[in-house]
Amino acid sequence: REREETKVMSRAPADVQCTERDLYGQSHPIESPELIVAKLKAFEEEVAKISDEEKPCLLKAQEKCPELLNDGFKLMFLRCEVFNADLAAKRYCHYWEQRVMIFGEERAFEPLSVNGALRDDEFTLTKGFVNFTGKVDPTGRSIMFGDPGQLDPTAYEPKSMCRAFWYVLHSLIEEEEAQKKGIVVLMWPHNVSMKKMDKKLLKLNTDSLRNCIPIRVSAIHICHPPTIFSMVFPILKFFMGEIIKKRIRVHSGSKEKVLKNLEEVGLTKDCVPTELGGDVPIDMKKWIQERREAGL
Numbered sequence: 397r398e399r400e401e402t403k404v405m406s407r408a409p410a411d412v413q414c415t416e417r418d419l420y421g422q423s424h425p426i427e428s429p430e431l432i433v434a435k436l437k438a439f440e441e442e443v444a445k446i447s448d449e450e451k452p453c454l455l456k457a458q459e460k461c462p463e464l465l466n467d468g469f470k471l472m473f474l475r476c477e478v479f480n481a482d483l484a485a486k487r488y489c490h491y492w493e494q495r496v497m498i499f500g501e502e503r504a505f506e507p508l509s510v511n512g513a514l515r516d517d518e519f520t521l522t523k524g525f526v527n528f529t530g531k532v533d534p535t536g537r538s539i540m541f542g543d544p545g546q547l548d549p550t551a552y553e554p555k556s557m558c559r560a561f562w563y564v565l566h567s568l569i570e571e572e573e574a575q576k577k578g579i580v581v582l583m584w585p586h587n588v589s590m591k592k593m594d595k596k597l598l599k600l601n602t603d604s605l606r607n608c609i610p611i612r613v614s615a616i617h618i619c620h621p622p623t624i625f626s627m628v629f630p631i632l633k634f635f636m637g638e639i640i641k642k643r644i645r646v647h648s649g650s651k652e653k654v655l656k657n658l659e660e661v662g663l664t665k666d667c668v669p670t671e672l673g674g675d676v677p678i679d680m681k682k683w684i685q686e687r688r689e690a691g692l
Contacts, residue, residue: 408478418535419661420614420643424577425479435479436467442485453492453504460505475575476610487607494608498558498600508566510688513559520552520560522681528564529582529676530683531667536573537580537614540564541669541678545587549594558600562609567687569611578612580663584671585621615661618646619654619672 408414412431414423425431448455457465470488477483496504503513514521527541547557569575605613647654651673658668668674 409480412479414478418577422578422614425475427576431479432471432474435474435481436470438481439470439474439484439488442482443488446485446489451489451492453496454489456496456501457492457505464505464507472569472575472610476612487610491608491610494604495562498555498562498604508563509692510563510684511691514563517556517559517563518684520557521563521684523552523557523560524678524680525557526561526564527669527678527680528567528683529667529669529678531676532571532573533580533667534662535577536571537577538568538571538574539663539667540568540579540581541671542581542583543671544583544585547594547597549597554594554596554600557594557597558604561601562604565604565609565611567692575610578614580614581616582658582663582669582672583616583618584669585618588622613643616644617658617661617663618644619658620651621646621648 408423408425413426415426417423443451443454470484473484473488473491474481477487492504498504499506499513506513508514510518510521524543524546527543529539529541531539533539565579568579605611645657647657655665655668655673658664658672665674667676669676669678671678
């Protein structure tokens, strides 16, 4: 656990120049073609240092889907670890272990598309637990909307819902700015109950976020938490890493007050879902159909 937390809290190496801190107090590497070439080379060297026994699933990926392992894909891991090549290499290897565990060997090496590795996950993709908004904040961070009230552990298999989680996260980091700066999560736990708490799914999702999927969570805004949330929140925090805990902001009060709080960090109504009083309609069935037609 200590090693994992150290990894999550990594800072850019001394040879990487960074921007000034932004509204979330985070700074980001200033990229150049020379930096990317040098760091990709260092990344490959670090991957080579990891023994075959520690990266069996990566070796299978190199054999079964080499076309997926291009420089753009590897660069996402470097960006996630702010160009610490050793940490990016470890995340890269762990990613494939987790991907095989969640998708199974028969689909883990297929493209993460609606018609590919997720062809049997239509129900969980459109359930509305994790939602793609198509919006970004003023810094370029992609925005995800979560509605945990949609969960019902009796209605789905946890790994299927986790696969939907993976799919939405990967769609968010299709945007280059989100790779560089991270994502913002808007959570609306309005119908959360102890009965709907899915601890298996929670562990799968948090394990996928920490040291696995190449994505930086810059902030989690929990909006309009119900009274029972005070009982549920300690369970959520148990599974989270220390750095993610520190990035949680809870917004209570009237709809107007919450919208005002969000606006103070650049989340104006035009990038907030209608469920929270914003102007962005969420229609995952339509979005998934559009993605399917586009071969995504």
